[in-house]
Amino acid sequence: MNHDILKERQNATFDVEKLTNILDGGPEKTKRRREIESMVLSDPDFKEEDPNFLSRSERYEQAVRKSAQMILKLREYGIADPEEIICYKSMEKGHQQEALGLHYAMFLPTLYSQCDAQQSRKWLPLAESFQVLGTYAQTEMGHGTHLRGLETTATYDPATQQFVLNSPTVSSIKWWPGGLGKTSNHAIVLAQLHTQGNCHGLHAFIVPIRDMNTHDPLPGIVVGDIGPKFGFSEVDNGFLKMDNVRIPRENMLMKYAKVEPDGTYVKPPSAKLTYGTMVFIRSMIVGESARALAKSTTIAIRYSAVRHQSEIRTGSPEPQILDYQTQQYKLFPLLATAYAFTFVGQYMNQTYHRITGDINQGNFSELPELHALSAGLKAFTTWTANAAIEVCRMSCGGHGYSRSSALPDIYVEFTPTCTYEGENTVMMLQTARYLVKSYRQAKAGQQLSGIVSYLNETEHRRIQAQPASARPTVVDINDLASLVEVYKLRAATLVDLAAKSIQQELQNRKSQEDAWNNSAIDLVRASDAHCHYVVVKLFTEKLGEIGDTAIHSVLSTLALLYTLHGITENSGDFLLAGLLNVPQILQISLRIKELLSQLRPNAVALVDAFDIHDKKLKSVLGRYDGNVYENMFEWARRSPLNSSEVHDSFHKYLKPLRSKL
């Protein structure tokens, strides 16, 4: 073990294992997680080549092999609990993606929820035995977020009792679905349903795209890979062009809407039912933001403890770069954010499961709030984590740019979360729509409950943009409860400003829609402030659950750092709303420096508590033992460019050049 990192661990003021238990949700969960991880570690089949040294085709092939292997292993080990499956897979996958990801994440769940009884009997056994390999083809080349814009058509032909599927334009080609390019032999295709001369909007159809036996594309189908991307190299995100592809009537998913043999369309009873899945996935992404941040800060903080550079005192040995205030200022707020998002992720997960129970009993009352919250938090946490990964990478200097740091991989695999499952700006505007609606209800005299109750009329009469001098400030910058209040009032101010902007536009004779679009900047800011408030609130509430004094102390320091750092990053808002005054802002800057010093001895222990195994982290810079340089040299020597001492291009181009000059 590197002696610097050993010393760091000796200096920690709390029991790392106990904090790991809190993060896992209890000591039993930690134990079980490690059991599952060691199944992968001790498995001789769990061998892989570093994907960084492979071509894209080889990477895809390795991912397919691992996906097939995981299916067998999970059965062998009898792992069936969804959380445990995720745990097993995430150990085996590392930062990479699963080749059959969409079969699990979208194809099967859609079958489960939208097949009628007869369809279930036919399709589930085929899909569960992986004879049918499926994906979910919604997005088109020219159409993403806006479902009504999708162009693919499914026209019912009563003569043959078939649907005829077509991609009428280039922009209607299905584009992006994972596993569509090479892996899947079926796709659930979302298409505009036409029957008896009417269009009934988007419906889902099971379309065979490749021969079950030969895997060749079927007639009328043009299918393939959409080409290399920033990351997701092992995934065959695909395209699908259909030219008069005929499928039997029974291939329309008919649990809710139906087309009868004569072509009569039968409406679905309710539209609210698909709501839940989106909320679930977005809630999960909050957790992914936390995990990406945990990985990135683990790498950057461990490396900063090992790396020595420059000098603070002339003539003294080079200090650990973690001793530089600027380095602490880059990393410790992100460490605090990793903890904040972990707790928010836990909360979202619990809330989702609690509300799911209600929904199953027909009680939808909490769903709109959760829907709005999951949209905004998905955007808030992914944007934050996305930028943070890059800060971590650059805080490692040049070596962060090497693939051996793992940070480039973490970034490119994470960054799509800002776009998929609801583009972030669109998500922020969805949350804003809920906030403005609530604001108006409060204005109209309705009493709001839940997380938006701060918008109640009695509250927001007090809070309008004004100079600090105009009203007394009684904020204690060391008291989290007091700071949560300040974040709440900031959110209220910004919702108020956004709502007033809309009102102003309406008074200028703009249409509702234009008024909304012309206020969109303010609406996004309001959502952002709302989410920030929720995160600060949940982090603070979590502290109440922590019994261990030493851990309570260090987490409180993190929570205070997260909160005060958020204020300095947005100090204009707090000054503008008159919530803090100039001396307080200056005082907060000083306080942050104290908190950085306070956290310094626990920094390595705090990332250790995430307990991310080296084989999962896959980072030379972030190794637990801190032996960075020896291992970086060893890693580099395995680079394919080093497989021969002299590269062919010397003989082909460089040597001949001499004679030409």
Add this chain to the structure above:
Amino acid sequence: MNHDILKERQNATFDVEKLTNILDGGPEKTKRRREIESMVLSDPDFKEEDPNFLSRSERYEQAVRKSAQMILKLREYGIADPEEIICYKSMEKGHQQEALGLHYAMFLPTLYSQCDAQQSRKWLPLAESFQVLGTYAQTEMGHGTHLRGLETTATYDPATQQFVLNSPTVSSIKWWPGGLGKTSNHAIVLAQLHTQGNCHGLHAFIVPIRDMNTHDPLPGIVVGDIGPKFGFSEVDNGFLKMDNVRIPRENMLMKYAKVEPDGTYVKPPSAKLTYGTMVFIRSMIVGESARALAKSTTIAIRYSAVRHQSEIRTGSPEPQILDYQTQQYKLFPLLATAYAFTFVGQYMNQTYHRITGDINQGNFSELPELHALSAGLKAFTTWTANAAIEVCRMSCGGHGYSRSSALPDIYVEFTPTCTYEGENTVMMLQTARYLVKSYRQAKAGQQLSGIVSYLNETEHRRIQAQPASARPTVVDINDLASLVEVYKLRAATLVDLAAKSIQQELQNRKSQEDAWNNSAIDLVRASDAHCHYVVVKLFTEKLGEIGDTAIHSVLSTLALLYTLHGITENSGDFLLAGLLNVPQILQISLRIKELLSQLRPNAVALVDAFDIHDKKLKSVLGRYDGNVYENMFEWARRSPLNSSEVHDSFHKYLKPLRSKL
């Protein structure tokens, strides 16, 4: 041509060609640039495979081929002017790097500046005829920024009149130099010089590393590629480990320092001479930030004019996404920044050349200011552009994530500028050192001149953090001169705060060094504000040179947007310093929205004016003709994964799976 983009061009209010001329520095320069670009375009040898479809080894080979080809072409065409060479190369390279980049950028210049007469006679002909292929090996695995920390040794042996070079530890292995891994047969190695029992610090040595004929590594040399990186895939950044490698005494670069045959060390006359190169390179990087931003905004804005999505008015056709206020708010400030940085780059270039004249006449007086400015602006512009490229990418939704957008390439090739040639935080602190020094001189009664004259005592007595109400505000938010003044006072306030933080630490009995480190956050903020002021000032000054009314008008709008957007992004600073009050901040938010609307009709024309040829931009999304979708389909079909209909992995893993379940 796509009809949307055609319409955009018809709506422009200014002559695009005239603006292109301004950006190029005159119509003749535009003409010559296009001539050079068309040499590449019309050249049948200028054919390449899309590097996104190649393995790393193939990418390296293609880069070597192109580098060799460029050498011959430049001779054939008689292009010798450095600017014209850059123009030719940047057209041929696209977003990629040159295999022989460091031979040109570091090896040859170091020979020119540090060889004595005899060495020049020997080495220059060899290097200029590419028999010697060289690189510059300074950075070590464990040591970057801090030169005194480098561990490689060169020990003089008077018995044989040789230097003996050693890499005494793993961390001393040379690491990162471009072209070191496979391409170069010589390296200029920076090593600690030991002679007659004393160490004389870092000196440069010419070390043969590969056989000139066979290209095999020489005895005692372990050399190779450091492995895959985030980008720079065609570059063989390398490692070099030396074990008692002996080179003749004459291989030490002896223009300044010398070692005599008996081992006597002769000191160099002055240390200031290497200063200039760093300043030059950092100034150049400011221009690179501008070019990266120009490329990225070209892609994102053209695509936003072509892409239709969602709805503003229910039932109406999907609008161009450029009509969304949030999209304008993402992109137009970045467009303004691209223009700002272009003009700052021009200024830095001119200033460097002006001052070089002075330096050659022994006048170093302006060098410290330029040195400080180039360090800070390098950091300020690269950090800004780095984040901006990703905003542009994500503003293109999912398609931005495809390599066909070119945005991932632009990002990974650009992002190292934040780290190399001086890590950005270190750069900001260098500028801060100059600012604090100037501040103290002013305090001591000295009258400052140049760009820091705002720190003169008479000025900064007025400017300390205070509530807005405490003093009258006479800022006109529509007047650029008035806003430049506000930025200046903000910088002064933050320099004052940073200097006071140091003072406070010293009063708390901290050492000078600790006081500096404990104020580093404030120092970086002060530098940032200083650089921001300089950019705003230079953009505003540039407007004075624009004669054409229509162009003056649109550039003024851009400058105002850049300036006001910077205020809202940092509103806390301006409120804190009492430079603006709350109503003004709210007014600025409204004004920004007006400016976005005002720029909307000219957005495409403003990126067209950058005049980046499609073959250079290499982006399907950013195509001049706007025919995005057809070409994306065509590009995807060329993906190597599509070379066969059925991938091997189906037969190897997916089909066998069925029988196992």
